[in-house]
Amino acid sequence: MATAELxxxxxxLGMTGGIACYKIAELTRLLTKAGATVQVVMTEAATQFxxxxxxxxxxxxxxYTSQWDxxxxxxxxxxxxxxxxxxxxxxxxxxxxxxxxxxxxADDLLSTLCVARDCPLLVVPAMNRQMWQNPATQRNVTQxxxxxxxxxxxxxxPQACGETGDGRMLEAVATFxxxxxxxxxxxxxxxxxxxxxxxxxxxxxPVRGITNRSSGKMGFALARAAQQAGAEVHLVAGxxxxxxxxxxxREDVQTAQQMHDAVMRSVADADIFxxxxxxxxxxxxxxxxxxxxxxxxxxxxxxxxxxxxxILASVAKLPHPPFTVGFAAxxxxxxxxxxxxxxxxxxxxxxxxxxxxxxGMDDNEVILFEAAGATKLPRADKxxxxxxxIVEIARxxxxxxxxx
Ligand code: CTP
Numbered sequence: 001m002a003t004a005e006l007x008x009x010x011x012x013l014g015m016t017g018g019i020a021c022y023k024i025a026e027l028t029r030l031l032t033k034a035g036a037t038v039q040v041v042m043t044e045a046a047t048q049f050x051x052x053x054x055x056x057x058x059x060x061x062x063x064y065t066s067q068w069d070x071x072x073x074x075x076x077x078x079x080x081x082x083x084x085x086x087x088x089x090x091x092x093x094x095x096x097x098x099x100x101x102x103x104x105x106a107d108d109l110l111s112t113l114c115v116a117r118d119c120p121l122l123v124v125p126a127m128n129r130q131m132w133q134n135p136a137t138q139r140n141v142t143q144x145x146x147x148x149x150x151x152x153x154x155x156x157x158p159q160a161c162g163e164t165g166d167g168r169m170l171e172a173v174a175t176f177x178x179x180x181x182x183x184x185x186x187x188x189x190x191x192x193x194x195x196x197x198x199x200x201x202x203x204x205x206p207v208r209g210i211t212n213r214s215s216g217k218m219g220f221a222l223a224r225a226a227q228q229a230g231a232e233v234h235l236v237a238g239x240x241x242x243x244x245x246x247x248x249x250r251e252d253v254q255t256a257q258q259m260h261d262a263v264m265r266s267v268a269d270a271d272i273f274x275x276x277x278x279x280x281x282x283x284x285x286x287x288x289x290x291x292x293x294x295x296x297x298x299x300x301x302x303x304x305x306x307x308x309x310x311i312l313a314s315v316a317k318l319p320h321p322p323f324t325v326g327f328a329a330x331x332x333x334x335x336x337x338x339x340x341x342x343x344x345x346x347x348x349x350x351x352x353x354x355x356x357x358x359x360g361m362d363d364n365e366v367i368l369f370e371a372a373g374a375t376k377l378p379r380a381d382k383x384x385x386x387x388x389x390i391v392e393i394a395r396x397x398x399x400x401x402x403x404x
Pocket of ligand 1: 196256275276277278279280281308309310311312313325326327328329330
């Protein structure tokens with residue numbers, strides 16, 4: 001999970017009334033774990049859903065709920081609390097609070113703080129679907145966006161009231177990622193990134209198949225880092241049990257052929273293609289439509305394999321390929337095989353994993369292979385490494401003057 005952007009940041013976390021207040025306990029924990037300081041300010045209504053004592057314990061700072069709080073030496077809580085802030089985040093942001101913000105109202109500590117701020121304001125709406133769809137709410141949200149306020153979410157799905165639709169607050173992890181994304185340098189702004197991630201699954205029959213140990217973590221970390229760097233991200237994922245990074249478009253596939261077809265359908269729009277998936281090189285020719293049964297004679301089944309398309313090489317072969325990046329997991333002599341594989345796949349950049357045992361692990365060490373030579377990056381957790389790789393890729397884009 002992204003953390004570097006939030007280390008040392010000071011956030012005012014404003015809570016308004018709504019059942020989604022329970023998510024803010026977890027959000028506060030994630031933010032403080034990432035090194036941010038969190039000053040919680042609650043409206044009267046928010047204190048009906050979760051207590052200031054809970055929020056104080058989680059944030060490690062006194063919680064403010066009233067404009068008339070005598071703890072602030074000059075009695076100017078509405079000015080002082082946000083002066084050092086890098087941003088104010090309102091989560092959950094109720095229908096009423098969005099309306100207040102849109103009209104510049106200042107009738108309690110939190111709304112006054114927002115009007116008196118000199119830092120960015122992010123709101124994370126949480127409400128019933130009809131409240132969200134109400135034309136007045138939609139007008140207010142349009143106004144907030146026009147005023148330069150970041151609106152994060154809302155999500156869609158089952159709601160506390162029993163209905164289903166748009167309006168529920170983003171989950172704590174997604175809110176955390178969206179806040180981290182807000183603070184990330186936008187070195188891939190305006191770029192479209194297509195990635196593959198995870199293993200593929202090649203069926204033998206309806207219940208069995210061949211797959212591999214790729215967890216998808218590196219590919220998902222790269223998708224997240226690219227999104228946070230401002231790119232529009234399309235992630236084609238094999239079967240993995242990972243949450244979709246916030247703001248990323250995900251397409252799920254099973255087989256190498258399906259992954260190939262999904263990539264080929266979208267690659268014309270991509271500026272960058274990153275093949276992180278561990279794609280099966282072979283599939284069974286004519287997988288059985290029925291479950292293969294043991295016979296009375298106990299004869300062993302035999303399978304004939306055919307080669308799968310090489311997705312990376314197919315992309316690199318296009319007349320106008322995007323900037324194409326490959327990955328390589330080798331079981332030995334990476335330095336030798338890495339550059340050989342880069343040349344064979346005809347890609348400008350190939351990222352070699354040092355040791356195949358990084359499958360499923362949270363950290364990794366890689367070597368970048370390119371025509372100019374090989375460069376080793378320091379061992380790091382996969383998300384830190386993903387951010388470093390995105391910087392390396394952005395630097396190598398043919399026409400980028402964005403970072404120097
Ligand atoms: N790759 C791909 N399609 C395939 C096989 C591999 O797109 N059918 C991509 C992977 O996503 C990775 C790169 O090619 O970016 C290298 O994958 P790897 O499995 O290391 O290479 P192979 O070509 O399969 O070579 P080998 O197994 O012989 O080492």
